[in-house]
Amino acid sequence: MEDIRWKKFKLCGDYNVDMRSLYLAWATPGGLEKWFLRKADFFTVPQRRRERDEQIAKGDTYAWHWHGYDNTVTEKGSVLEANGKDFIKFTFTDNTTVSVSFSTRNGLTIIDLLQEDIPQESDPTKNLLVQCQIGWTFYLANLKSVMEGGKDLRNKRVELESCFK
Template sequence: MIDNNWTKFKVIGDFNTDIRSLYEAWATPEGLEKWFLRKAEFYTIAGRLREPEEFILKEDAYEWYWHGFDDSAVEKGQILEANGTDFIKFSFSGNSIVSINIYTRNGVSIVELTQVNIPEESDPSKNLFVQCQVGWTFYMANLKSIMEGGIDLRNKKWS
């Protein structure tokens, strides 16, 4: 049976590093900027900007900026869950929800990214299912490259 559900997907990567390092890569502004974003800003409920090495918490608001785009291309959202060890959930494009689950299997650390509530779109150029799945696949590969070899695959020359 073919699953034609275009409202959710999962991307899984294995990493030769510890769970704590992977969690820091997802749960701190500094960590996200090493492999994913040009700039990651998180704001506490009181509106204070989190420090680069400070862990995000549930209900933080975020503003994310990418290499290759100016500051008008900003993704804004909220942290829905962050347990401090191995799980993060946040709102994302088109009111979708992304969950990051980090665990160990067969001696390697696994990052399992699930994106749900993706709005269905009749215009293929606006299809978040495809755009996000391709994007997350690249960034998971870049996270692996950074964590295991220190090589950043992003093209920062367009920034």
């Protein structure tokens, strides 16, 4: 019997940054490259590459490249929803989905990240839930660091790739 506790997880973070700036950090190629990706390419339905400061939209596809890895490592997927203000949903690794919601509380912007449809894996070293939860925890912390203080915590050296596997 499948254990549904391993099918999804939710993380949240609080940011002393206005909601619009945080939304754009997720919703533009240039925004994602400041804290998350080495290169974020988004393509409209007619396959036009979006500009660095142009907002993504439902139906866009993407090709992402990570710092610390060469160009052979690419994450591809599609944007399922992007409402322009407080919600983004996209496909991710192994046909999972990631939803990112933005709200405000007590003068802070809150980001709730939910990753769902995670396939169950019998080999613990390949457990996508654990690996993605670790990754997203780091990137949400890096988003806070970049947006609140300007310090980028990512490894940007390909020669160090093996220490992160």
